[in-house]
Amino acid sequence: MSSDQAPPALPAVILYNPKFGHNVGGALRTCSSFRVPTLLWTGKRVTLDVASGQRLPREERMKGYRDVDMRRHDAPFDLLPPGVVPVAVEVRPNAERLFDFEHPESAAYVFGPEDGSLPSWVLRHCHRFVVIPGAHCLNLSSAVLAVLYDRALKRYRDGLADVVLPGEFEGRGPEENTDVFVGVSSGSMGKIRRT
Numbered sequence: 001m002s003s004d005q006a007p008p009a010l011p012a013v014i015l016y017n018p019k020f021g022h023n024v025g026g027a028l029r030t031c032s033s034f035r036v037p038t039l040l041w042t043g044k045r046v047t048l049d050v051a052s053g054q055r056l057p058r059e060e061r062m063k064g065y066r067d068v069d070m071r072r073h074d075a076p077f078d079l080l081p082p083g084v085v086p087v088a089v090e091v092r093p094n095a096e097r098l099f100d101f102e103h104p105e106s107a108a109y110v111f112g113p114e115d116g117s118l119p120s121w122v123l124r125h126c127h128r129f130v131v132i133p134g135a136h137c138l139n140l141s142s143a144v145l146a147v148l149y150d151r152a153l154k155r156y157r158d159g160l161a162d163v164v165l166p167g168e169f170e171g172r173g174p175e176e177n178t179d180v181f182v183g184v185s186s187g188s189m190g191k192i193r194r195t
């Protein structure tokens with residue numbers, strides 16, 4: 001089995017036919033930050049083929065985020081291991097509201113493209129449907145962030161995960177150099193003083 005066909009680790013994010021590399025880059029960064037090990041995307045609009053000039057935005061390239069298995073694959077549902085719960089994240093009637101949503105442990109979150117929505121064949125693969133409350137649709141990478149942040153928050157609430165702080169994880173420096181954001185060294189971010 002080639003690594004392209006290997007079953008992905010869960011939870012996973014699947015982007016259906018994204019249009020812009022910067023949104024794939026943003027999703028990658030969010031996955032890495034919230035310890036989501038897999039990012040799959042479909043379609044030919046983002047190939048990240050360096051030879052043809054496609055690449056991740058510089059910031060994402062520099063960081064690497066090598067802890068995320070990132071693959072373009074046109075049949076991502078065929079790769080998913082048994083027991084996974086595909087969750088369509090889309091503005092649809094009768095979708096569960098994210099605020100009330102209890103995340104399946106083995107979820108694969110599926111997002112639509114910037115210039116469309118999830119087609120019916122993709123929705124047919126999904127077992128749960130969730131909408132992010134708000135007055136407007138979010139940008140694709142912001143939608144990924146909202147869902148993975150909500151998952152992280154609820155896992156913390158339920159005692160399933162510890163807090164991970166960027167300063168500690170990245171080893172940015174001792175805590176006495178920090179201000180408001182514990183673990184973020186004052187040398188690497190502007191200071192915001194506690195009032």
Ligand SMILES: C[S@@+](CC[C@H](N)C(=O)[O-])C[C@H]1O[C@@H](n2cnc3c(N)ncnc32)[C@H](O)[C@@H]1O
Pocket residue numbers: 089090091110111112113114115116117118130131132133134136137138139140143
């Ligand atoms: C920018 S939206 C696509 C545009 C959208 N179909 C529209 O009518 O303007 C890209 C994707 O982000 C996700 N998304 C954005 N806002 C959302 C929301 N409030 N609830 C659920 N999904 C959302 C969906 O997966 C959507 O397909």
